[in-house]
Amino acid sequence: MDLKHNQITVGQLLSDPRSRSVLQKKLPAVLKHPLTGAANTVTLEQLLAFAGAYLPQKKIDEVMEALQKA
Structure with a gap:
């Protein structure tokens, strides 16, 4: 997945099923x-x-x- 040099937003990560799945698995x-919803930007x-x-780390x-890899 293109993380845009880490400038991708939390909202974009959560709206993509692949990255959302990673976050659900690794950081449920x-x-x-x-406050997750407030962190969209x-x-x-x-x-x-x-x-x-x-x-x-x-x-x-x-x-x-x-x-x-997502």
Whole structure:
């Protein structure tokens, strides 16, 4: 999947069935979070900067690899 140099938005990721499936599989709690809908305009780059405080780098790398393959 073209992640547009990490400038793809969360909304675009969630609207694509392939990337949504990756997120459901790798980060199921994220899709259930009440602020997920409000994050539609957040870029993947912004999300990665935020996620680094909460997720181990290994998990982030795993998700990014799966998104790139989707």
